Amino acid sequence: MFVATLLTDPANPSLDRATVEALRDAWGGGDAQWLSPGEAAEIALVSVPENAETVWADLQARGVDLVIQPAAGRKKKMLLADMDSTMIRQECIDELAAEAGVGPRVAAITARAMNGELDFEEALRERVGLLAGLDEAVIGKVLAERIEPMPGGALLLATMKAAGGHAALVSGGFTAFTTVVAGWLGFDEHRANVLEASGGFLTGTVTDPILGREAKVTALTEITARLGIGTEDVIAVGDGANDLGMLGLAGTGVALHAKPAVAAQCNVRINHGDLTALLYVQGYARSDFAP
Numbered sequence: 001m002f003v004a005t006l007l008t009d010p011a012n013p014s015l016d017r018a019t020v021e022a023l024r025d026a027w028g029g030g031d032a033q034w035l036s037p038g039e040a041a042e043i044a045l046v047s048v049p050e051n052a053e054t055v056w057a058d059l060q061a062r063g064v065d066l067v068i069q070p071a072a073g074r075k076k077k078m079l080l081a082d083m084d085s086t087m088i089r090q091e092c093i094d095e096l097a098a099e100a101g102v103g104p105r106v107a108a109i110t111a112r113a114m115n116g117e118l119d120f121e122e123a124l125r126e127r128v129g130l131l132a133g134l135d136e137a138v139i140g141k142v143l144a145e146r147i148e149p150m151p152g153g154a155l156l157l158a159t160m161k162a163a164g165g166h167a168a169l170v171s172g173g174f175t176a177f178t179t180v181v182a183g184w185l186g187f188d189e190h191r192a193n194v195l196e197a198s199g200g201f202l203t204g205t206v207t208d209p210i211l212g213r214e215a216k217v218t219a220l221t222e223i224t225a226r227l228g229i230g231t232e233d234v235i236a237v238g239d240g241a242n243d244l245g246m247l248g249l250a251g252t253g254v255a256l257h258a259k260p261a262v263a264a265q266c267n268v269r270i271n272h273g274d275l276t277a278l279l280y281v282q283g284y285a286r287s288d289f290a291p
Contacts, residue, residue, distance in 0.1 A: 001044060001045070001046060001070070001071040001072070002044075002045040002046070002047065002048055002068055002069065002070055002071055003042050003043065003044055003045065003068070003069060003070075003071045003074070003283070004023070004027070004029065004042060004043045004045055004066060004067070004068045005035075005040065005041075005042045005066070005067045005068075005069075005280055005281050006019070006020060006023070006040065006041050006042070006043075006059070006064055006065070006066055007035075007039060007040040007041075007064070007065050007067075007270075007272075007273045007277050007280050007281075008038075008039060008040070008063055008064050008065065008272050008273060009063065009272045009273060009274065010036075010039050010151070010152070010273070010274055010276060011151070011274075012063070013036075013037075013038035013039040014038070014062070014063055014064070015038055015039060015040065015041060015064055016038070017032075019059075019062075019064070020032045020034075020041045020043070023043065023055065024043045027043070027045055027049050028045075028046075029043035029044055029045050030043060030044035030045075031043075031044075034285075035280050035283075035284070035285040035286060036280070036285065036286035039286070040273075040277075040280040040286070042280075042283070044071065045068070048068055049068075052066075052068055060271060060272075063272050064272065065269070065270050065271060065272050065273050065277065067268050067269075067270075067281050069252065069267075069268070069281070073232065073233075073251065074252065074281065074282050074283055075163075075282045075283055075284075076160070076165065076233055076234055076235040076251060076252060076282060077164070077165055077166065077227075077229050077233040077234070078165055078166045078167070078168070078223070078224065078227065078229060078233055078234045078235070079156065079157065079160050079165060079166070079167045079168070079234070079235055079236075079237070079278070080168050080170060080216075080219070080220055080223070080234050080235075080236040080237075080246060080250060081167070081168070081169055081170070081187075081236070081237050081238070082170065082171060082172075082216075082237065082238035082239060082240065082243050083169055083171035083173055083177065083178055083181055083192070084171060084172075084173050084240075085114075085239045085240070085257070086150065086237055086238055086239050086243075086256055087149065087150055087153050087169065087181060087185060087275075088147050088148060088149055088150055088181060089147075089148045089149075089150055090146060090147055090148065091107070091110050091114075091173075092142065092147065092173045092174060092177045093106060093110060093124075093127050093128070093131075093173065093174075094106055094107045094110055095142045095146040095147065096131055096134065096138065096139070096142055097127065097130060097131065098146075099134065099138045099141065099142060100130065100131050100133075100134045100138075102130045102131075105130065106127045106130055109123050109126060109127050110123075110127065111259075113240070113241070113242075114239065114240035114241060114242070114259050114262075115240075115241060115259040115260065115261045115262070116241030116244075116259070116261045116262070117261075120172060120210075120212040120213060120241070120242045121210045121212055124172065124193070124206065124210060124212075125205075125206065125210075128195065128202075128204055128205065128206050129204045129205075130204070131195075131202045131204055132202060132203060132204025132205075133201055133202065133204070134201065134202045135200065135201055135202075136197045136200050136201060136202060137200070139176045139177070139195075143177065143180050147177070147181070149181070149184060149185060150274065150275055151274040151275065151276075152273075152274035152275030152276035152277070152278075153185050153275045154184075154185055154186070155275070155276055155279070155289050155290065156275045156276060156278050156279055157185050157186045157187065158186065158289075158290035158291075159279055159284060159288065159289050159290040160279075161186065161188075161290075162290040166188050166223070166227055167185075167186065167187045167188050167189075168187060168188060168189050168190065168191070168219065168223050169181065169182050169185075169187040169189070169190040169191070169192075170190070170191045170192070170211070170215075170216050170219045170220075170246070171190070171191070171192040171193075171211070172192070172193065172210075172211055172212055172216075172240070172242050173192050173193065174192050174193050174194065174195045174206075175190070175192045175193065175194050175195075176195055177192070178190040178191070178192040189223070191211060191215070191219055192211060193206050193207065193210055193211050194206065194207035212242050213241070213242040213243075213244065213245045214245060216238075216242065216243065216245055216246040217245040217246055217249055219246070220234060220236065220246050220249055220250065221249075230251075231249050231250060231251060232250075232251035233251055234250040234251050234252075235250060235251065235252040235253075235254065235278055235281075235282065236249075236250035236252070236253050236254065237253075237254040237256050237275070237278060238254075238255070238256070238258070238262075239255065239256055239257055239258040239259060239262060240258070240259060240262060241259065241261060241262055243255075243262065244262060244265055244266075247262075247266055248265075252268060252281065252282075253266055253267075253268060254266070254268045254269075254270055254277075254278055254281070255268065255269045255270070256270045256275070256277075257270065257271060258271075268281065276289070
Protein backbone atom coordinates (compact mmCIF):
# COMPACT_ATOMS: atom_id res chain seq x y z
CA MET A 1 0.00 0.00 0.00
CA PHE A 2 1.00 3.57 -0.68
CA VAL A 3 -0.18 6.94 0.52
CA ALA A 4 -0.41 10.20 -1.39
CA THR A 5 -0.06 13.33 0.74
CA LEU A 6 -1.17 16.70 -0.60
CA LEU A 7 -0.14 19.83 1.27
CA THR A 8 0.33 23.53 0.86
CA ASP A 9 1.72 26.58 2.64
CA PRO A 10 0.13 26.87 6.12
CA ALA A 11 0.43 30.65 5.86
CA ASN A 12 -1.78 30.56 2.77
CA PRO A 13 -3.79 27.31 2.93
CA SER A 14 -5.29 26.68 -0.50
CA LEU A 15 -5.95 22.93 -0.65
CA ASP A 16 -9.62 22.48 -1.52
CA ARG A 17 -11.84 19.43 -1.15
CA ALA A 18 -12.62 19.31 -4.88
CA THR A 19 -8.94 18.90 -5.78
CA VAL A 20 -8.41 16.13 -3.25
CA GLU A 21 -11.55 14.21 -4.16
CA ALA A 22 -10.93 14.53 -7.90
CA LEU A 23 -7.49 13.03 -7.46
CA ARG A 24 -8.88 10.26 -5.25
CA ASP A 25 -11.46 9.39 -7.88
CA ALA A 26 -8.97 9.49 -10.75
CA TRP A 27 -6.56 7.21 -8.92
CA GLY A 28 -9.12 4.91 -7.32
CA GLY A 29 -7.88 5.74 -3.85
CA GLY A 30 -9.47 5.32 -0.45
CA ASP A 31 -11.42 7.98 1.40
CA ALA A 32 -9.51 11.22 1.78
CA GLN A 33 -8.19 11.84 5.29
CA TRP A 34 -7.81 15.51 6.18
CA LEU A 35 -4.73 16.11 8.30
CA SER A 36 -5.49 19.83 8.48
CA PRO A 37 -8.43 21.54 6.74
CA GLY A 38 -7.30 23.55 3.74
CA GLU A 39 -3.69 22.59 4.37
CA ALA A 40 -3.00 18.84 4.16
CA ALA A 41 -4.80 15.63 3.23
CA GLU A 42 -3.85 12.07 2.33
CA ILE A 43 -5.24 9.28 0.18
CA ALA A 44 -4.49 5.55 0.41
CA LEU A 45 -3.40 3.96 -2.89
CA VAL A 46 -2.69 0.38 -3.96
CA SER A 47 0.12 1.45 -6.33
CA VAL A 48 2.00 4.48 -7.60
CA PRO A 49 -0.01 5.99 -10.49
CA GLU A 50 1.74 6.12 -13.85
CA ASN A 51 0.92 9.80 -14.28
CA ALA A 52 2.17 10.80 -10.81
CA GLU A 53 4.88 13.14 -12.15
CA THR A 54 2.48 14.89 -14.50
CA VAL A 55 -0.01 15.40 -11.67
CA TRP A 56 2.81 16.62 -9.41
CA ALA A 57 3.75 19.29 -11.97
CA ASP A 58 0.13 20.37 -12.38
CA LEU A 59 -0.30 20.70 -8.62
CA GLN A 60 2.94 22.65 -8.29
CA ALA A 61 1.51 25.32 -10.55
CA ARG A 62 -1.37 25.61 -8.08
CA GLY A 63 0.85 25.88 -4.99
CA VAL A 64 0.30 22.30 -3.83
CA ASP A 65 2.96 19.72 -3.00
CA LEU A 66 2.36 16.00 -3.64
CA VAL A 67 4.30 13.17 -1.98
CA ILE A 68 3.67 9.50 -2.75
CA GLN A 69 5.42 6.90 -0.60
CA PRO A 70 4.91 3.43 0.91
CA ALA A 71 2.43 3.60 3.78
CA ALA A 72 4.38 1.24 6.02
CA GLY A 73 7.14 2.67 8.20
CA ARG A 74 6.69 6.31 7.28
CA LYS A 75 6.60 7.55 10.88
CA LYS A 76 10.27 7.98 11.77
CA LYS A 77 12.33 7.76 14.95
CA MET A 78 14.93 10.38 14.07
CA LEU A 79 15.21 13.73 12.33
CA LEU A 80 18.50 14.63 10.63
CA ALA A 81 18.49 18.22 9.40
CA ASP A 82 20.64 20.64 7.50
CA MET A 83 20.69 24.15 8.99
CA ASP A 84 21.19 26.93 6.41
CA SER A 85 18.11 27.57 4.24
CA THR A 86 16.50 24.55 5.92
CA MET A 87 16.07 25.01 9.69
CA ILE A 88 16.77 28.73 9.29
CA ARG A 89 15.83 31.01 6.40
CA GLN A 90 19.34 32.31 5.76
CA GLU A 91 22.81 31.11 4.76
CA CYS A 92 24.96 32.11 7.74
CA ILE A 93 28.15 32.60 5.74
CA ASP A 94 26.33 34.97 3.38
CA GLU A 95 25.13 37.03 6.34
CA LEU A 96 28.65 37.22 7.78
CA ALA A 97 29.92 38.23 4.36
CA ALA A 98 27.36 41.03 4.16
CA GLU A 99 28.72 42.40 7.43
CA ALA A 100 32.26 42.10 6.04
CA GLY A 101 31.36 44.01 2.88
CA VAL A 102 31.76 41.04 0.51
CA GLY A 103 28.14 39.85 0.54
CA PRO A 104 27.37 39.58 -3.20
CA ARG A 105 30.64 37.82 -3.98
CA VAL A 106 30.17 35.20 -1.26
CA ALA A 107 26.45 34.73 -1.98
CA ALA A 108 27.21 33.97 -5.62
CA ILE A 109 29.71 31.26 -4.61
CA THR A 110 27.24 29.84 -2.07
CA ALA A 111 24.48 29.55 -4.68
CA ARG A 112 26.73 27.68 -7.10
CA ALA A 113 28.09 25.37 -4.41
CA MET A 114 24.61 24.49 -3.12
CA ASN A 115 23.48 23.71 -6.67
CA GLY A 116 26.40 21.29 -7.09
CA GLU A 117 28.32 23.44 -9.55
CA LEU A 118 31.40 23.79 -7.32
CA ASP A 119 33.33 21.49 -5.01
CA PHE A 120 31.87 22.12 -1.56
CA GLU A 121 35.14 22.08 0.40
CA GLU A 122 36.99 24.36 -2.01
CA ALA A 123 34.06 26.75 -2.14
CA LEU A 124 33.86 26.85 1.66
CA ARG A 125 37.55 27.62 2.03
CA GLU A 126 37.30 30.39 -0.58
CA ARG A 127 34.30 31.99 1.14
CA VAL A 128 35.78 31.73 4.62
CA GLY A 129 39.00 33.27 3.31
CA LEU A 130 37.06 36.38 2.38
CA LEU A 131 36.02 36.78 6.03
CA ALA A 132 39.60 37.18 7.30
CA GLY A 133 39.87 40.06 9.75
CA LEU A 134 36.18 40.20 10.61
CA ASP A 135 35.54 40.88 14.29
CA GLU A 136 34.41 37.63 15.92
CA ALA A 137 31.70 39.59 17.78
CA VAL A 138 29.90 40.03 14.45
CA ILE A 139 28.71 36.42 14.78
CA GLY A 140 26.55 37.39 17.75
CA LYS A 141 25.26 40.44 15.86
CA VAL A 142 24.28 38.29 12.87
CA LEU A 143 22.51 35.77 15.09
CA ALA A 144 20.56 38.52 16.83
CA GLU A 145 19.67 40.63 13.80
CA ARG A 146 19.77 38.48 10.67
CA ILE A 147 18.93 34.84 11.48
CA GLU A 148 15.34 33.60 11.59
CA PRO A 149 14.11 30.02 12.15
CA MET A 150 12.27 28.47 9.21
CA PRO A 151 8.51 28.33 9.88
CA GLY A 152 7.34 25.04 11.34
CA GLY A 153 10.73 23.99 12.68
CA ALA A 154 9.91 24.23 16.37
CA LEU A 155 6.65 22.29 15.84
CA LEU A 156 8.48 19.61 13.86
CA LEU A 157 11.03 19.00 16.59
CA ALA A 158 8.60 19.23 19.50
CA THR A 159 6.19 16.77 17.89
CA MET A 160 8.80 14.20 16.89
CA LYS A 161 10.51 14.41 20.27
CA ALA A 162 7.19 14.06 22.10
CA ALA A 163 6.78 10.80 20.17
CA GLY A 164 10.20 9.62 21.39
CA GLY A 165 12.23 10.78 18.40
CA HIS A 166 15.83 12.03 18.30
CA ALA A 167 16.87 15.22 16.48
CA ALA A 168 20.32 15.98 15.06
CA LEU A 169 21.45 19.13 13.27
CA VAL A 170 24.27 18.50 10.80
CA SER A 171 25.53 21.53 8.91
CA GLY A 172 28.20 22.48 6.43
CA GLY A 173 28.08 25.81 8.23
CA PHE A 174 29.65 26.65 11.57
CA THR A 175 29.39 25.54 15.19
CA ALA A 176 29.10 29.18 16.28
CA PHE A 177 25.66 29.10 14.66
CA THR A 178 24.55 25.48 15.15
CA THR A 179 25.10 25.77 18.90
CA VAL A 180 22.59 28.60 19.09
CA VAL A 181 20.10 27.28 16.51
CA ALA A 182 20.10 23.83 18.12
CA GLY A 183 19.23 25.50 21.41
CA TRP A 184 16.47 27.58 19.87
CA LEU A 185 14.73 24.61 18.29
CA GLY A 186 15.49 21.79 20.72
CA PHE A 187 17.94 19.59 18.80
CA ASP A 188 19.53 16.82 20.84
CA GLU A 189 22.92 17.26 19.15
CA HIS A 190 24.66 19.17 16.39
CA ARG A 191 27.71 18.95 14.15
CA ALA A 192 29.28 21.64 11.96
CA ASN A 193 32.56 23.24 10.93
CA VAL A 194 34.70 25.39 13.23
CA LEU A 195 35.59 28.94 12.22
CA GLU A 196 39.08 29.77 13.42
CA ALA A 197 39.83 33.04 15.18
CA SER A 198 42.79 34.74 16.79
CA GLY A 199 42.79 37.79 19.02
CA GLY A 200 39.06 38.23 18.57
CA PHE A 201 39.14 38.27 14.76
CA LEU A 202 38.40 35.57 12.17
CA THR A 203 41.54 34.24 10.54
CA GLY A 204 39.87 33.30 7.27
CA THR A 205 40.40 29.60 7.91
CA VAL A 206 38.27 26.66 9.03
CA THR A 207 39.38 23.68 11.10
CA ASP A 208 40.03 20.42 9.21
CA PRO A 209 38.42 18.10 8.37
CA ILE A 210 35.63 20.02 6.70
CA LEU A 211 32.12 18.71 7.32
CA GLY A 212 30.63 18.30 3.87
CA ARG A 213 28.56 15.75 1.97
CA GLU A 214 30.35 12.63 3.19
CA ALA A 215 30.51 13.86 6.77
CA LYS A 216 26.73 14.20 6.76
CA VAL A 217 26.41 10.59 5.64
CA THR A 218 28.85 9.58 8.37
CA ALA A 219 26.77 11.46 10.94
CA LEU A 220 23.68 9.57 9.82
CA THR A 221 25.31 6.17 10.11
CA GLU A 222 27.09 6.95 13.39
CA ILE A 223 24.06 8.41 15.16
CA THR A 224 21.68 5.66 14.06
CA ALA A 225 24.17 3.00 15.15
CA ARG A 226 24.52 4.66 18.55
CA LEU A 227 20.75 4.86 18.96
CA GLY A 228 20.24 1.26 17.84
CA ILE A 229 17.98 2.18 14.91
CA GLY A 230 18.33 1.79 11.15
CA THR A 231 18.84 4.44 8.49
CA GLU A 232 15.33 3.57 7.33
CA ASP A 233 14.07 5.02 10.63
CA VAL A 234 15.34 8.51 9.72
CA ILE A 235 13.68 11.44 8.00
CA ALA A 236 16.36 13.79 6.65
CA VAL A 237 15.85 17.27 5.26
CA GLY A 238 18.09 19.62 3.30
CA ASP A 239 18.28 21.92 0.30
CA GLY A 240 21.81 21.76 -1.11
CA ALA A 241 23.99 19.43 -3.13
CA ASN A 242 26.01 18.57 -0.02
CA ASP A 243 22.81 17.11 1.48
CA LEU A 244 22.18 14.58 -1.30
CA GLY A 245 24.13 11.77 0.35
CA MET A 246 22.14 11.84 3.59
CA LEU A 247 18.86 12.43 1.73
CA GLY A 248 19.48 9.33 -0.35
CA LEU A 249 20.45 7.14 2.59
CA ALA A 250 17.66 8.13 4.98
CA GLY A 251 14.38 6.26 4.99
CA THR A 252 12.71 9.49 3.86
CA GLY A 253 14.85 12.21 2.30
CA VAL A 254 13.10 15.55 1.91
CA ALA A 255 14.32 18.26 -0.46
CA LEU A 256 12.89 21.41 1.14
CA HIS A 257 12.69 24.49 -1.11
CA ALA A 258 15.77 22.94 -2.69
CA LYS A 259 18.12 24.02 -5.42
CA PRO A 260 16.94 22.70 -8.83
CA ALA A 261 19.76 20.20 -9.23
CA VAL A 262 19.00 18.80 -5.77
CA ALA A 263 15.23 18.57 -6.17
CA ALA A 264 15.70 16.70 -9.45
CA GLN A 265 17.42 13.86 -7.55
CA CYS A 266 14.86 13.51 -4.73
CA ASN A 267 11.51 11.76 -4.63
CA VAL A 268 10.13 13.86 -1.76
CA ARG A 269 10.10 17.54 -2.75
CA ILE A 270 8.49 20.25 -0.64
CA ASN A 271 8.37 23.55 -2.49
CA HIS A 272 5.32 25.21 -0.92
CA GLY A 273 4.85 23.80 2.58
CA ASP A 274 6.97 24.71 5.59
CA LEU A 275 8.76 22.32 7.95
CA THR A 276 5.46 20.95 9.28
CA ALA A 277 5.26 19.21 5.89
CA LEU A 278 7.68 16.66 7.37
CA LEU A 279 5.04 15.82 9.95
CA TYR A 280 2.26 15.50 7.41
CA VAL A 281 4.27 13.13 5.20
CA GLN A 282 4.77 10.94 8.30
CA GLY A 283 0.99 10.84 8.84
CA TYR A 284 0.68 13.29 11.72
CA ALA A 285 -2.47 15.43 11.75
CA ARG A 286 -2.42 19.03 12.93
CA SER A 287 -4.26 17.86 16.06
CA ASP A 288 -1.27 15.59 16.82
CA PHE A 289 1.25 18.43 16.87
CA ALA A 290 2.93 19.08 20.19
CA PRO A 291 1.84 22.34 21.88
